[in-house]
Amino acid sequence: MSSPVNKTGSSQLGRSGVLRKVLPLLLADVVLPVVVYFALHLQGQSDMIALSGAGATSLVRLVVSAVRNRRIDGLAAFVFLLFVAGLVASLLVGDPRLVIVKDSAFSAAIGVGFLGSLLIGRPVMYFVSRWFISGGDPVRWDALWQRSPSLRKKVRTMTAACAVLFFAEAIVRVPVVYSMNLSVSQAEGASKFVTLGLIVALGVVGRTLGRGIRKDIKEFGQQAHG
Structure with a gap:
């Protein structure tokens, strides 16, 4: 029986699958808020209104996901709740x-989740790798995972x-x-560049x-058919 994990086609399918899943998130969470923010700013709206409009894109994503999947996307809901909390705090303090x-x-919460997964059950990257790297098997x-200490170590290291x-x-x-003397609009753009930096760094870690x-998967397949 042939092993799908060793085929180049499966690897390419995995990469294209990653792009199909990551690209819409990148557009929705990074590009769209920036476009909305500067569009409102160019219309003469205040920083607070422009930031509110940019953050409201998370609500759009939440609604679209709920309609499409007929259930609430927990991640999208969490992002929207963080936006609401930040907006309320900004209005109370007067700091957009x-x-x-x-x-x-949001990023810190994800980091805590990744670290917590190392202590409880299987790490987050076990499930990510199982989906994207297993080659459909x-x-x-x-x-x-059960037989290879080397694989477990690498997945935990990646997590x-x-x-x-x-x-x-x-x-x-x-x-x-806060510390670079940027205007609010410049700070918004710089924040998104920080996010893009994270995405690039995650890609480098994942690829490396x-x-x-x-x-390890290839060697396991060869041993299984040796």
Whole structure:
């Protein structure tokens, strides 16, 4: 019986699958808010209204996801609640930059989730790798996970590395927004560049450590058919 995990076509399918899933999120969470913000700003709206409009895109995503999937997307709901919390805090304090900095809370929460998964059950990247790297053979992936200490170590390392990146992004955003003498509009744009930096860094980590995981999968397949 042939092993799908060793075929180039499966690898290419996995990469295209990643792009199909990541690109819409990148457009919805990074590009669209920036476009809405500057569009409102060009119309002469205040920073608070422009930031509110940009953040409201998370509500649109929540509604679209709920209609399409007939259920509430927990991640989209969490993003929207963070936006509402940041907006309320900004109105109470009178500081629109809090709406921008609230993204750090989201990143930090994800980092906590990644680290927590290392302590409870299987790490987050186990499920991500199972979906994207297994080459369409999750059963073989589960078998390899049980038998290969090397694979388990690499997946846990990838999970820890991603957690560090999320924490770093959360920390870096605060001085970028508050300590660089940027206007609110400039701070909004800079914040999105920080997010893009995180995405690039996650891609580098995934590609670098993913090579070792794919190598383990290939060797496991060869042993199974040797």
